[in-house]
Amino acid sequence: MSQKVTRRQFLNYSLMGVGSFMAAGIILPMGRFAVDPLFQGEAEGAMITTSIKVDEITEEPTKVDFSFEQQDGWYKSEVTDFAWVYKDGDKLIALSPVCKHLGCTVTWAGDDANPNRFFCPCHNGLYEKNGKNVPGTPPRGPLDQYEVGKSDGFITIGELKPNELVN
């Protein structure tokens, strides 16, 4: 015997169905907004992916360009900078090219007499490969270091930090 649904039951069911959809429509977005900060946490990581592959890096410091957005007052601009990246065994090392003396840009092996050192053309400053300033030349401290990592085989560059390789 088929069970009959009365008009009153049918109306009740349909009201409950429609009502729950409406409630869900309000509560779900609210809930998503409330927990949003949990999902966001790491999305804005400071690491910038470059276009240089990890395999291309050797023990010889290589120039790795990276660009980021810089806000200057109201004005946002894209800035391109670079780091000297090399491998020490399996470890990647990235050094800042900014001379610690007065801020010129240093080059690897820029001076013919010092083929295995960083050279600052402004006042003939010299740094060892690990960024240590050579005594007797103008710089008073070692080159700064960048956080460095890899993502999908490409080099990533992060925050600037004081040199940790030099004691």
Place this chain on the structure above:
Amino acid sequence: MLYNHQDLNVLKDEIEFVDTAVIPFAYGDMNEDPKMHASDMEMMQMITVHLEKQFKGRLFITPAVVTVNGITAVVEDYSEQLRNYGFKKIIILSHNVPQVEGTHGIQLNHIPLEDMSADMKMSLIDDEVKDTMKQIIAVWNNKK
């Protein structure tokens, strides 16, 4: 170093190391081909930005000096002032280098930048920057 509060503070103490002043010198005439002067000026601006980045610790880039009718008196006075401040070498960077005693002139090429794609522009400016850097290093090595 640039002509701003912060850099001028450093400059005062480090004048011994920052021994070279670069004066960007441009024409701002309205009656004779102003478009060419404008694109020259734009190019010079880009070159000085790059130069400053490379040689921050030894170059002081002065504010650009603009003249009309080819009058050079202001550059002459300015280079005199810079010498009295303590700069040993004064370089005038221009598309029309004036003859000023005791200064080194670096002549830039006229490049019609407005007709070029951004990539081409960049690479031409890069070449010009490299060329200028070489000339500055030559001035430094030539110990006079």
